[in-house]
Amino acid sequence: MSQAPRPGPRKLTINDIASEAGVSKKTVSRVINGEKYVNEETRAKVIEVMAALHFSPNPQARSLAARRSFLLGMVYPRVAASFSDFMPYVVGVQEGVLSYCRAKGYELVVHPCDYEHADVASEIDAFLKRAEPAGVVLLPPASEFTDVLDLLDRNGRKFVRISQQLDGHPSPGVGCDVRKATEAMTVHLIGLGHRRIAFVGGQTSFSQSEARRSGYRDALARYGIPVDDTLIVKGLWSFDSGKEQGHHLLAMNEPPTAIFASSDEMAAGVLMAAHERGIDVPGALSVAGFNDMPIATRVWPPLTTIRQPVYDFGRVAAEALIELIEDPVGTQPGVNRAVPFELISRASVGPVPRVGVTSA
Amino acid sequence: MSQAPRPGPRKLTINDIASEAGVSKKTVSRVINGEKYVNEETRAKVIEVMAALHFSPNPQARSLAARRSFLLGMVYPRVAASFSDFMPYVVGVQEGVLSYCRAKGYELVVHPCDYEHADVASEIDAFLKRAEPAGVVLLPPASEFTDVLDLLDRNGRKFVRISQQLDGHPSPGVGCDVRKATEAMTVHLIGLGHRRIAFVGGQTSFSQSEARRSGYRDALARYGIPVDDTLIVKGLWSFDSGKEQGHHLLAMNEPPTAIFASSDEMAAGVLMAAHERGIDVPGALSVAGFNDMPIATRVWPPLTTIRQPVYDFGRVAAEALIELIEDPVGTQPGVNRAVPFELISRASVGPVPRVGVTSA
DNA sequence: TTGAAAGCGCTAACAT
DNA sequence: ATGTTAGCGCTTTCAA
Numbered sequence: 001m002s003q004a005p006r007p008g009p010r011k012l013t014i015n016d017i018a019s020e021a022g023v024s025k026k027t028v029s030r031v032i033n034g035e036k037y038v039n040e041e042t043r044a045k046v047i048e049v050m051a052a053l054h055f056s057p058n059p060q061a062r063s064l065a066a067r068r069s070f071l072l073g074m075v076y077p078r079v080a081a082s083f084s085d086f087m088p089y090v091v092g093v094q095e096g097v098l099s100y101c102r103a104k105g106y107e108l109v110v111h112p113c114d115y116e117h118a119d120v121a122s123e124i125d126a127f128l129k130r131a132e133p134a135g136v137v138l139l140p141p142a143s144e145f146t147d148v149l150d151l152l153d154r155n156g157r158k159f160v161r162i163s164q165q166l167d168g169h170p171s172p173g174v175g176c177d178v179r180k181a182t183e184a185m186t187v188h189l190i191g192l193g194h195r196r197i198a199f200v201g202g203q204t205s206f207s208q209s210e211a212r213r214s215g216y217r218d219a220l221a222r223y224g225i226p227v228d229d230t231l232i233v234k235g236l237w238s239f240d241s242g243k244e245q246g247h248h249l250l251a252m253n254e255p256p257t258a259i260f261a262s263s264d265e266m267a268a269g270v271l272m273a274a275h276e277r278g279i280d281v282p283g284a285l286s287v288a289g290f291n292d293m294p295i296a297t298r299v300w301p302p303l304t305t306i307r308q309p310v311y312d313f314g315r316v317a318a319e320a321l322i323e324l325i326e327d328p329v330g331t332q333p334g335v336n337r338a339v340p341f342e343l344i345s346r347a348s349v350g351p352v353p354r355v356g357v358t359s360a
Numbered sequence: 361m362s363q364a365p366r367p368g369p370r371k372l373t374i375n376d377i378a379s380e381a382g383v384s385k386k387t388v389s390r391v392i393n394g395e396k397y398v399n400e401e402t403r404a405k406v407i408e409v410m411a412a413l414h415f416s417p418n419p420q421a422r423s424l425a426a427r428r429s430f431l432l433g434m435v436y437p438r439v440a441a442s443f444s445d446f447m448p449y450v451v452g453v454q455e456g457v458l459s460y461c462r463a464k465g466y467e468l469v470v471h472p473c474d475y476e477h478a479d480v481a482s483e484i485d486a487f488l489k490r491a492e493p494a495g496v497v498l499l500p501p502a503s504e505f506t507d508v509l510d511l512l513d514r515n516g517r518k519f520v521r522i523s524q525q526l527d528g529h530p531s532p533g534v535g536c537d538v539r540k541a542t543e544a545m546t547v548h549l550i551g552l553g554h555r556r557i558a559f560v561g562g563q564t565s566f567s568q569s570e571a572r573r574s575g576y577r578d579a580l581a582r583y584g585i586p587v588d589d590t591l592i593v594k595g596l597w598s599f600d601s602g603k604e605q606g607h608h609l610l611a612m613n614e615p616p617t618a619i620f621a622s623s624d625e626m627a628a629g630v631l632m633a634a635h636e637r638g639i640d641v642p643g644a645l646s647v648a649g650f651n652d653m654p655i656a657t658r659v660w661p662p663l664t665t666i667r668q669p670v671y672d673f674g675r676v677a678a679e680a681l682i683e684l685i686e687d688p689v690g691t692q693p694g695v696n697r698a699v700p701f702e703l704i705s706r707a708s709v710g711p712v713p714r715v716g717v718t719s720a
Numbered sequence: 721t722t723g724a725a726a727g728c729g730c731t732a733a734c735a736t
Numbered sequence: 737a738t739g740t741t742a743g744c745g746c747t748t749t750c751a752a
Contacts, residue, residue, distance in 0.1 A: 013744095013746085014745065023722080024723045025723090025745090025746080025747095026723060026747080026748095027722060029747060029748095030721095030722085037722085039721060056486075056489035057746070058492065058746070059490060059492055060421075060424045060429065060745080061424050061746040062745080062747075063746090064421050064728050064729065064730085064747090065747035066746075066748080067728065067747090067748095091447055091451065094472075095438060095472060098470075098472065107471075108469065108470055109431070109467050110454070110458075110470050111467075112455060130419065130430075130467060131467045132418065132420065239658065294447075295654075297599075299659070371729095374729065383738080383739090384738065385729090385739090386731080386738070387739080389731060390731095397737055398738085399737060418730070420729080421729035421730040421744090422729080422731075423730090424730070424744050424745065425731040426731055426744085427731090427732095427744065
């Protein structure tokens, strides 16, 4: 019967390997940890015995004795139900982190958390106490909550932030320059002749919303285009809010010729609003998104957008974190690592329409 | 300076709590583990001291001494790059698992793995050896690979499968009856007058593809509709393959009036093919999907589909797994738990067109 | 380059 | 209801 509570052969320990290989347990330990000063023949013998017996050292015992954990933590928002545009971001980062930490012998403990309720900082702290990972990668929005960062700092936790605000805290940060990316997209639209460019931002509580908005403003300023505040609206990052704001903008007396939404999810919502109003995209309206999520190529027309290399975020963050853990003296704590973004041009953006015909 | 390698106050141990509370360390241990036979006053005192000192027991030491892990593992396919339709499934299950295992004091170690290369069974086995979780939740396709299940069994691992094939192995399984769900959707289409119903299945190597196909066949049989094999095609679960198969089907001399794709991703691809051919959905063609993923409501028209309660899969699987771990004698190993599916009716499916006009 | 002894922080087994 | 002792499987420290 499957999974019956049978005793099984007693689990192998380092002692079994030691006696089988004819060395002391300490020597086996040295081989396991790749230490220097082991005779190459001894090492080979030990490795051979371990392989033959399918031995694998007990990670908990190792952690206890060495006073170090072989676990890395990752903190991010719950994304299954709401907030789903963020899902590919989280998963991408997660796989990036794993690609590196596996190679370094760490496993990943995940901690999605609810940001609606309660005291997030102590919730995260409690997680760290329960799991005791060697370090933790923080994704937005936790990576941008000062009270979280300060608490972790006070408790001597090692962490790396993945954030749009690299210089938001004196701890290592990884991310793209979002302000610059937003500016690049806006310049792209201006280059196609657009002048009435609307901007659908996110909730102001997220600092990245602000970064995106200022990139938009800077680009307009650079080309001497006056900022029309009625063209700057706020969504909630969601599809529905994008649709709502799209309808709002397209119902204006003098509607924009281009709408730049600061997430693909919202851009898809804008697209839906245009469809519902019979407005041709990109003939009468250009729509741009942000993030290059899967949805960007699932809608019609596919979205021009900004790609953030989320997998790289994860890999680079894991790299920085493991450096911090394994070489706490050599590492500059506050060093940030910027990863380049990419403007992806697809069919949802085109030249400004010749005449002011934008609605049916 | 943030995250400097400072010594910090020596970490608290159970001994500190014991002396502070004026009891032995064993009593503290009893309180931590919620054991019976502790005087209520003593218990209260210990709890008070632990709270006051912000004490949290070292999980690694606990695991070592008690010879049990407080980690649960989760094995699933890598979904960031390819295969992205599966992402919400994985994330949903993950959050379901977490909702239950946190409540029970377990943390979750994740293991996305590549199924393209190598020996999956030993790859998973190596993960279990490195992390030594108390048990593991297997998602498809690992949950349907007999060699994986057999190896885990031989090694005395505790696991629960989330799978479409509940009776595919004598170990606990959680999932929906997919054959029945496919049948229900086909019957739904038949009820709307459709007779030429195409079916876009998945890769035959996945057993769930077969279950879905047979549900389709059964429904047709029940209504005395002959099976036209040219209407049964294979995709790769992906958007692109759905689009390709959609074009193929719609280019037929006598094209189907309804296309039932066995994933939303593929259904979205079919929709795209219809758009490209100027075929009105649902006026001239009905399109149904499977899974009720976010994309189902991001396309136009939104997809009629089958919802699988993935969060519940996760929660129920964690429940079953922890039962297996904590009460290995009382649990029936082979007990499966079916979770009900739901047919979600949206605008992509309508009555069969009056005349045979299906293309522009 | 190797080994012996001590102990990481906790729980099991057996007292009392 | 509580305490004592021994040890979980490994690494550290120090000696050889």
